[in-house]
Each structure stands twice: as C-alpha cells, then as structure tokens.
Amino acid sequence: MDRAALATSLLGIVGRDHLVEDPEVRAGYERDWTGRFGGAAAFVVRPADASEVAAVVRACAAAGAAIVPQGGNTGLVGGGVPRGGEVLLSLRRLDGVELVDAGSGGVVAGAGATLAEVRRAASAAGYAFGVDIGPRESCTVGGMVATNAGGVHVVRYGSMSSQLLGVEAVLADGSTVGRVPAPTKDNAGYRLAALLAGSEGTLGIVVRAHLRLVPADRERAAAIVGFADAARAMAAVESLRRGLPSLAAVEILFREALDLGASQAGGSVSLPAGCDVALLVECAGPHGVSAELEGAVEALGDAALGTAFAEGASVARLWRLREAVPEAIAREGVPHKMDVSLPLGRIPGFERDVRSLVAGLAPGARTILFGHAADGNLHVNVLGLPPGDETVDDAVLDLVARSGGSIAAEHGIGVAKVAALGRHAARTDLEAMRALKGALDPRGILNPGVVLPA
Ligand SMILES: Cc1cc2nc3c(=O)[nH]c(=O)nc-3n(C[C@H](O)[C@H](O)[C@H](O)COP(=O)(O)OP(=O)(O)OC[C@H]3O[C@@H](n4cnc5c(N)ncnc54)[C@H](O)[C@@H]3O)c2cc1C
Missing domain, CATH: 3.30.70.2740 (Alpha-Beta Plaits)
Structure with a gap:
C-alpha cells in the first residue's frame, strides 16, 4: 500500500476533519466494547454519505488497502475493530431516518442511524420497530444488518433480516447494489438484502436500508418468575410459547446474572430462596395483557416459586435488571x-x-x-x-x-469464532461461503479475517 498516496486520496474525499488523526478520538474506533479486541488502524475515515463511501472504497481498492467497516462499535466478536493496519471506515455520519410509507409502515435509514433513532421515527409515525437490543442508543442500522441482530423480540418479529425490505450496499469495487426504497414485496432475482444480513462487513458495506415497521402495542406487562432449576424454567418457556399469543419476550437469567444485574441497576427482585433461575416474561398487545400474563403464570402451577409483576411504566424497571447484566459483567x-x-x-x-x-x-x-x-x-x-x-x-x-x-x-463470527466455524460448519457450506466471498470481493479487502480466515 502506498500510504502517502492513499492519505491524499482519502483527504480529498472526506476532508481534514474526517480523516481522524487525534489519538484519543481514534482510540474509540480502535478498541471494541469488551476491551478484548482491537488494533491500530492505518486510517480512521468518516465519510458523509453513500457517494463518499463508494469513493473511499475505490481509493482503498486502488491502494490494495483492507477496510474494516464500523457502525456503533457495540459488536461483541471483534469484527468491527482493526486488527492492525486496515482502514477503519466509520459509517456513523450516514444517520438520516425518513418515513417512506405511512400506509404500510416503512422507514429508510442510513447505515449510521442508531436503533434508538429508528424507534423514535417509528413511534412518531404510530408504529414500532420489531428489533430491540440493549445498546440501542449506540448500535447502528448498518451494524445490525451486518450482524443480523436478534435481541429480545425475535420470538415475535424475527431478527433483523426479517425487517429488511431492501438494502443498498457498496461492493469491494466501489459499485453500488440494492434498491432502496424497495417495493413492499419483491422476489425479482436473488435476495441481496438477505445475503448482506449477517455478512459482517465481508461482502459489502451497507449504506442504507428500507425497514418494515410493526403495529405499536398499546399495553405492555412483564413478570420476573423464579424457578428452582433450568429444567422447570425451560418447560415453562415451552408452555408460554405454545399458549400465550401476546408473548413478546422471554429472557432467562441464572442466579449469578440476576444478582449482578440487580446490583448494577440498583434495584432488586424479591424471589424466594431456592430460585436458581428466573424468567423475564413480557406480553404486549392492544388490551388485557396483564390479565393474560397473570393467567399464564398461574397456569405454571407449583413450578413458579415466586413472581414480581409489572405493568405500564414499571415494566422498564424489570427490563433494567436484565439490560444491566452485560454492563455488570464488564465491570467485573x-x-x-x-x-x-x-x-x-x-x-x-x-x-x-x-x-x-x-x-x-x-x-x-x-x-x-x-x-x-x-x-x-x-x-x-x-x-x-x-x-x-x-x-x-x-x-x-x-x-x-x-x-x-x-x-x-x-x-456473529467476527474474529472470535473463525476457527470454530472452520471446525463446525459443513465442508460444503464453507465452500459455498468462500465462493460467495471470492465472487464479491476477489481481492479480499473487505474485513479480511472476519467470518472466514484471511
Ligand atoms: C450491552 C450489549 C448488549 C447487546 N445485546 C445484543 C442482543 O441482544 N442481540 C444482538 O444481536 N446483539 C447484541 N449486542 C451486540 C451488538 O450490539 C450488535 O451486534 C449490533 O448489531 C452491532 O451494531 P453496531 O452498529 O454497533 O456494529 P459494529 O459493532 O460497529 O459492527 C459489527 C459488525 O458489523 C460490521 N458493520 C458495521 N457497520 C457496517 C456497515 N454499514 N456495513 C457493513 N458492515 C458493517 C462490522 O464490520 C462488524 O463486523 C449487544 C452488545 C452490547 C454491548
């Protein structure tokens, strides 16, 4: 790589303010959320829009420089931070969110829009967004597409790929693919949006996505239910899944996680001694969800050793216990x-x-x-x-x-599980993945070493 020539090209594309030099600012891009992964980038570059992203990719391709795309940097497998010497491409400035279809419910969001911004836009339009995860103020649409983020409402709405009507992405040669906004129903050829979901920045750089919205629930109720052991708790999960139409989430917390979450959140749940595991169950719907949830918990009989119910604004207090767990672990x-x-x-x-x-x-x-x-x-x-x-x-x-x-x-796989994927995926599956990677990124410049070995 001709470093000086690449620096000149990048400077010409994004301007001095967005080719980041300050070591303190760069540190936030070069180390991951867990503190376990990271390295020094050759450059940290922050394009303003899709055409600047394409220009950066073309400049990197010409220089033979590897690119690590990054959104909110909340990923947990080391795929969004440099390993050493790559160009760190931050998508955060592509943060627009726009309602495109009030009738059927859809927004177009830039790759750098945060989940919280998408949720606010959905709510302003009288809808909700189907995916929710803890770091909603930081994680971005591009990162969520790239990891096919799941979260707490998969049981009801599926993961990120189920919310995608269309994705626009820049490929390794700087060309742009995908249609956004997309038709509400579209089977015209291979589904590129589905291919990009979960590709972790190795097949293309997501610049925009057309996301479907879901109906907003008027009522919400939650309960933390204690059980003596995992066998009883998981039997309860199966029965809730089968018999509770308003079921929106079921989270499991083993004792040590519950205690850590409670201490981090500054709250507590009083479950009787002998509860080694708890479920956080949430129901949502137009009306009567509290009664439905209480009835379902009652139907669990003696298996449920103790329950803390919440409805309305208090539901957030129970969720805080659950969402505080990763932070509490990181503190330890x-x-x-x-x-x-x-x-x-x-x-x-x-x-x-x-x-x-x-x-x-x-x-x-x-x-x-x-x-x-x-x-x-x-x-x-x-x-x-x-x-x-x-x-x-x-x-x-x-x-x-x-x-x-x-x-x-x-x-996702990131860098953390590349070897494990190599051991456990079927040989034919790995060959198909390598063929896709080779076809879309023949020189291997997009996030090398993530998902597949470099
Ligand atoms: C406290 C906590 C709780 C979490 N809970 C959940 C959870 O419940 N469910 C869940 O699924 N995840 C969860 N995560 C993981 C993480 O938030 C998700 O993986 C999220 O989707 C990452 O989004 P991001 O914008 O931060 O992406 P980043 O961390 O910046 O990047 C993640 C991956 O996507 C790639 N990427 C980023 N942007 C783009 C783009 N525009 N185009 C192409 N590739 C790109 C990166 O190269 C990297 O491989 C949690 C993380 C934390 C810290």
Whole structure:
C-alpha cells in the first residue's frame, strides 16, 4: 500500500476533519466494547454519505488497502475493530431516518442511524420497530444488518433480516447494489438484502436500508418468575410459547446474572430462596395483557416459586435488571463471551455440562449465564480467563456443537469464532461461503479475517 498516496486520496474525499488523526478520538474506533479486541488502524475515515463511501472504497481498492467497516462499535466478536493496519471506515455520519410509507409502515435509514433513532421515527409515525437490543442508543442500522441482530423480540418479529425490505450496499469495487426504497414485496432475482444480513462487513458495506415497521402495542406487562432449576424454567418457556399469543419476550437469567444485574441497576427482585433461575416474561398487545400474563403464570402451577409483576411504566424497571447484566459483567473484568443457541429442551443439560467443563478447565473462573430463552439463545460469559487463551472458548463451542446447537446465535463470527466455524460448519457450506466471498470481493479487502480466515 502506498500510504502517502492513499492519505491524499482519502483527504480529498472526506476532508481534514474526517480523516481522524487525534489519538484519543481514534482510540474509540480502535478498541471494541469488551476491551478484548482491537488494533491500530492505518486510517480512521468518516465519510458523509453513500457517494463518499463508494469513493473511499475505490481509493482503498486502488491502494490494495483492507477496510474494516464500523457502525456503533457495540459488536461483541471483534469484527468491527482493526486488527492492525486496515482502514477503519466509520459509517456513523450516514444517520438520516425518513418515513417512506405511512400506509404500510416503512422507514429508510442510513447505515449510521442508531436503533434508538429508528424507534423514535417509528413511534412518531404510530408504529414500532420489531428489533430491540440493549445498546440501542449506540448500535447502528448498518451494524445490525451486518450482524443480523436478534435481541429480545425475535420470538415475535424475527431478527433483523426479517425487517429488511431492501438494502443498498457498496461492493469491494466501489459499485453500488440494492434498491432502496424497495417495493413492499419483491422476489425479482436473488435476495441481496438477505445475503448482506449477517455478512459482517465481508461482502459489502451497507449504506442504507428500507425497514418494515410493526403495529405499536398499546399495553405492555412483564413478570420476573423464579424457578428452582433450568429444567422447570425451560418447560415453562415451552408452555408460554405454545399458549400465550401476546408473548413478546422471554429472557432467562441464572442466579449469578440476576444478582449482578440487580446490583448494577440498583434495584432488586424479591424471589424466594431456592430460585436458581428466573424468567423475564413480557406480553404486549392492544388490551388485557396483564390479565393474560397473570393467567399464564398461574397456569405454571407449583413450578413458579415466586413472581414480581409489572405493568405500564414499571415494566422498564424489570427490563433494567436484565439490560444491566452485560454492563455488570464488564465491570467485573474482561469476559470471554460465547453467544450460542440450543434446542430448548437441551438447555438444562447444557447448563450443567458447561459449568463443570469450565470448572474443570479453569478452576476459579466464573461462569455467568443469561440470554433469550424463547430462542434457546444463551450468552455464556466466563470471567477470570487470560484474554488471549481460547481453551475454554473452544471447549464450550465444541460442547454446543455436540449438543445440536449453533456456535453463533446472534452476535456473529467476527474474529472470535473463525476457527470454530472452520471446525463446525459443513465442508460444503464453507465452500459455498468462500465462493460467495471470492465472487464479491476477489481481492479480499473487505474485513479480511472476519467470518472466514484471511
Ligand atoms: C450491552 C450489549 C448488549 C447487546 N445485546 C445484543 C442482543 O441482544 N442481540 C444482538 O444481536 N446483539 C447484541 N449486542 C451486540 C451488538 O450490539 C450488535 O451486534 C449490533 O448489531 C452491532 O451494531 P453496531 O452498529 O454497533 O456494529 P459494529 O459493532 O460497529 O459492527 C459489527 C459488525 O458489523 C460490521 N458493520 C458495521 N457497520 C457496517 C456497515 N454499514 N456495513 C457493513 N458492515 C458493517 C462490522 O464490520 C462488524 O463486523 C449487544 C452488545 C452490547 C454491548
């Protein structure tokens, strides 16, 4: 790479203010949320719009420089930060959100618009947005498309890919693909929006997305329900999924996660002694959801050991306990995070096995479990491991694969799970992924080393 020539090109495209030099400002782009991943970028560049993104990509392609796209930098697998020497391309300035179809409910959002901005635009138009995740003030539409973000409402609305009517993206040669705004129904050829969802910046750079909106719920009610063990809690999840039409979310918190969340949030839930696991259940709908939720919890019978109900504004207080868990863990140290999914019925056995596996490999390490129970999605957090040592991570992911689950439920592969994907994906699947990557990015300049080995 001719560094000086590339600097001149980038300066000509974005101007001095957006080719970031200040080391303190750069640090925010070069280190990830967990503190576990990061490196020095060759340049940190912040284009203003899609045409500047395309020009930056063309300049990098001409120089043979690798690009790491970044949105809100809340990713948890190290895919959005430099490893060393790449051009860090921040999409945050592409932050417009515009209602395009009040009749059917749709917004067009720039890649850098935050989830909170999309939610506010949806709400102003009398709608809601179907995906919600904790870091909503920071994570961006581009990052959420690129990771196919899941979150707490997947049980009702699906993940980010289910909200996509269209995506516009810049490919590795600087060309632009995708139609935005998109027709509400469109099967004209391969679905590029679906291909880009979950591609983690390795196939194209998302610049805009057309997102569908969902009806706004007038009422909301939630409960934290305690159980003696995971088997009883997961049996309850199955029965809630089957019999509760207003079900909007079911989160699981094992005791240590519940206690950490409560201490971080400065609140508490009084569950009787003997509750080793709790579910946070949320119902939403036009009317009568509190009664529906209370009836469903009552129907769980003796399995439910204690319940804290909330409706209206108090629902947010219960959610705060859950959303504080990742922050509380980060406060305790740099965690190894394994985001996995399992068939619902396998979760109790997995919980036992993963605890004894970690205890055997790293006596003294702390295993903290929580996640999106309705999707069989557990976040396995282990504190007290050396940051660069993958022994526990590998063993946990191998256990997941043996248990019939997925080694990457919603955070993606990033750099953290490249080797694990290589071990666990079918050979033919990996070949198809390599063929796609080779076709769209033959020189491998888009986020090299993420998803597939560089
Ligand atoms: C406290 C906390 C809670 C979280 N909870 C959830 C959760 O419930 N569910 C969930 O799914 N995730 C969750 N996450 C993970 C994270 O928020 C999501 O992965 C989110 O979608 C990342 O968005 P971002 O804008 O921050 O992307 P970044 O972190 O900036 O990037 C993530 C990936 O997307 C790529 N990328 C970013 N922007 C673009 C673009 N415009 N075009 C192409 N590629 C791009 C990056 O290269 C990287 O590979 C959580 C994270 C935190 C810190």
